[in-house]
Amino acid sequence: MRMPIPTPLEDVIDHVIHFHLISENKRPNSCVISFFVEEEFSQPFLKPPHLEQPISTLLLSESTMVFGRTLVCDNDGNYKGPLMLSLNKGSLLVMRRNSTDMARHVSCQSPTRRISHIL
Template identity: 45%
Template sequence: FQFDYGECGALVSFFGPWLFPKHLDLIFYIFSGETFGSYNQHTRFKREFIQFGVPMFELIKVDETKRYIEPIPAILQDLIDKTIQWKYIPEDMRPNGCRINFFDEGEYSHPFEKPPHLEQSISILLLSKSKLAFGHKLIGDIVADGKGNYRGGFTFNPFPEGHFLVMNGEISESTHAMCTLPIKRITITFFK
């Protein structure tokens, strides 16, 4: 399933400005509490994310005064409504949380499994051309070369922007990773 360029363009316009480091101080000001964060905080690669609604993960060191997370914005609620209307996500699995991930040129994610406290299904909207790798006991594990290139399992050639992937059943239990590409990318993960 693929959203059209107009819908993706509106989302990129909404989230795109946060791709640039000069806006980080503004992000901390606009998004309070645990809404904004970064992965790999102890390395030189600090890939940023914004989370809305119920958090996918809570921070280990929690300052109770900063525990607040912004609700899912209307632009994303509209998108969730469309996916339910089109029957890609059942109403009883309506996402109550989402995470916007930003990838700089050459960045990638480490293999990721759905946390056990999340229900099935997980959905990913690709707002940029993206390449994903999946691993599972049925198709084999994915193996990284340390540079964001994965082999084994099943790797999708780059999807164009707008693809909406719904992972439920066995595939929702799979390990998946964002592969490296020489472009900036934005993905939105929806979950319950």
């Protein structure tokens, strides 16, 4: 059963649209909420080619993410790539056009619990 987007995230989406980071006609109609425990990391994510929406990631805790066409991972889950960002709590990444076509991204290991939302 598909649940509606939670009201607090709808408020975030309204702000993102208000500040023209995403246009109203590209308003997200779904979201993924990811919870990471200590030392956990995500698998690389690549936007499906049929998806025309921008991909937005809201981080509710500090996190490190790696981006690029080619990502390398050691046996311990430590990813490396052409771009590594250390992001603060409350950071919003909006990937659209070419950035969504080329960017694989992954959430790296951390000694703390983390939460992120992909809109």
